[in-house]
Amino acid sequence: MITAELRHLEPRYDIVISGAGPAGMAAAVGARARGAGKILLIDREREAGGILWQCIHHGFGLHHFGEELTGPEYAQRYLQQVIDDGIDVLTDTYVYDISPDRVLKLMSGSHGIRLIQAGAVVLAMGARERTRGAIRIPGERPAGVLTAGLAQKFVNMMGLLPGRRVVILGSGDIGLIMARRLTLEGVEVLGVFEIMPHANGLNRNIVQCLHDYDIPLHLSTTIVDIRGHDRVQGVTVAPVSETFKPDMSRAWDIACDTVLLSIGLIPENELSRRIDLRLDPVTTGPIVTSTMETSANGVFACGNVVHIHDLVDFVSQESMLAGRAAGDYVTGRRPPADNIRLLPGDNVAYCVPHTLSTDREHVIYMRVRKPMEKCTVRFGGVLDKKVRYVFPAEMVNITVKPKVLENFHGDTLRVDVVQR
Ligand SMILES: Cc1cc2nc3c(=O)[nH]c(=O)nc-3n(C[C@H](O)[C@H](O)[C@H](O)COP(=O)(O)OP(=O)(O)OC[C@H]3O[C@@H](n4cnc5c(N)ncnc54)[C@H](O)[C@@H]3O)c2cc1C
Structure with a gap:
């Protein structure tokens, strides 16, 4: 892969992208497609590609490439486009500060600290896993309690097994995938325990990673104690009430x-x-316009840093849009400003983007608060979309055409998911 040397960097780039995971790479390709000149893609890791390198299972790219790829295969396809597009990639470098006039401070173990002025910035730093401290599990503090993504890195990238008898707390996709992965490595996976009355991962992962391997999923159940002095020796689990x-x-x-x-x-x-x-209190990511621009002029954001996606294909779609918009920003082709604000209503946790413009087609990504079957996604009385089911773990995405929005005359469009 190409890696720009920090000491050869120009003091000014048209677009600087912080984070070279699938979001950053797609944004770079999108910006180039819109004629942006000098583009710099930066990542703190030694390789561009983000979390995808450790995801060696299949399930990536079905929507975007029409084939089922592994994470590394998906990353490689984008990386090739980045290389073919002549985009500068700077790895092993941490973006640790940014000013409102878009000066980024970069830090690298080998090259020290540098300042770079950007015409536009794209934030694509992804997400990190919640740890034990986030939910305060009672008990002792032995070794052997780790996040599922870290275990995935140990097994898939470092060839290390995290243990021999494993209990998984939480039914997010990474845990489900690790339940299968560890089973294939000969580890005994004793069960997945989920405090909610429904699973938090994609249905396909429940079937392919748990049911196919006879791994029990205990809903409405949690760990109430972790025991062990040096190393985990056991846990106590208990069913929970509705509260x-x-x-x-x-x-x-x-x-x-x-x-x-x-x-x-x-x-x-x-x-x-x-x-x-400005951050959305539900997603905890930036509030963005329909071109993925944040509340700071010329600063765009995309991917998991904005909201958590379950499929990388949608990360690429959203990030391509952000990159194109950043390209338009630096080449002076800004679209008209948004004129409609989206308001999450009944059974809608959030919508991204947060605002829309009546002159363009939009893809709206949203998550519901609770599962519902045979329901309708209702857009402020101008569009009703019937859906078979909705589930908090599965992002809903709906395309809204400009002709639909022509019939809307307010400035706040409420989105509800209601029973049919
Ligand atoms: C374990 C796991 C399994 C998954 N399985 C699937 C699947 O089967 N199918 C599917 O479609 N999707 C899957 N996904 C989801 C998909 O991988 C993510 O949606 C996608 O990787 C998010 O892309 P991103 O670029 O936003 O974030 P990331 O991939 O996390 O990339 C963010 C990048 O930003 C860098 N960075 C962060 N902060 C800084 C900084 N300050 N300076 C420099 N660099 C920085 C990080 O090093 C990282 O490389 C899975 C995800 C995980 C974690």
């Missing part, structure tokens, strides 16, 4: 040496906070 109160009379012990946590991802928004971007 998530553990029923200790029905608790049971499980002997294990490892606890994997798959309890959600948090968008990496330290840089966004440095420039005081």
Whole structure:
């Protein structure tokens, strides 16, 4: 892969992209397609590609490439486009600050600190996993409690097994995938425990990673104690009530040496906070317009840093849009400003983007709060879309054509998901 040398960097780039995962790479390709000149893609890791390198399972690219790829295959396809487009890639470099006039501070172990002025910035820093501290599991603090993504890195990239008898807390996709992965490596996966009454991962992962391997999924159940001095020796699990109160009379012990946590991802928004971007309290990512521009002029954002996606294909779609918009920004072709604000209504946790313009087609990504079957997604009385089912773990995405929005005359469009 090409890696720009920090010491050969220009002091000014048309577009600087922070984070070279699938979001950053697609944004770079999108910006180039719109005629942006000098584009710099930066990542703190030694390779561009983001989380995809450790995801060696299939399931990537069905929507985008029409074939089922592994994570590394998907990353390689985008990386090739980045290389073919002559985009500068700078790895092993951390973007640790950004100013409102788009000066980025970069830090590298080998080259020290550099300042780069950007015409436009794209934030694509992805997300990190929630850890034990986020949910305060009671018990001792032994070794052997780790996040599912870290375990995935150990197994798939470093050839290390995290343990021999594993309990998984949380039914997010990474935990489900690791349940299967560890089983294939001869580890005993004793069960997946989920505090909610429904699973938090994609249905296809429940079937392919748990059911196919006879791994039990315990809904409305959580870990109430972790035991062990140096190393995990066991956990206690208990069913919970509707208000998530553990029923200790029905608790049971499980002997294990490892606890994997798959309890959600948090968008990496330290840089966004440095420039005081307006953040959505639900997604915790930046509030964005229909061109993925944040509340700071010329600063765009895309991918998991904005909201957590379940499929990388939609990350690429959204990020291509952000990159194109950044390209338009630096080449002076800005589209008309948005004139409609989206308001999440009944059973809608959030919508991205947060605003729309009546003159263009939009893809709206949203998540629901609770599962529902045979329902309708209702857009402010101008569009009703019937859907078979909705599920908090599965992002809903709906295309809205400009002719639909022509019939809307307010400035706030409420989105509801209602029973048919
Ligand atoms: C374990 C796992 C399994 C998955 N399985 C599937 C699947 O089967 N199918 C599917 O379609 N999707 C899957 N996904 C989802 C998909 O991989 C993600 O949606 C996608 O990787 C998000 O892309 P991103 O670029 O936003 O974030 P990331 O891939 O996380 O990339 C962000 C990049 O930004 C860099 N970065 C962050 N902060 C800085 C900084 N300050 N300076 C420099 N660099 C920085 C990071 O090093 C990283 O390389 C899976 C995800 C995970 C974690």
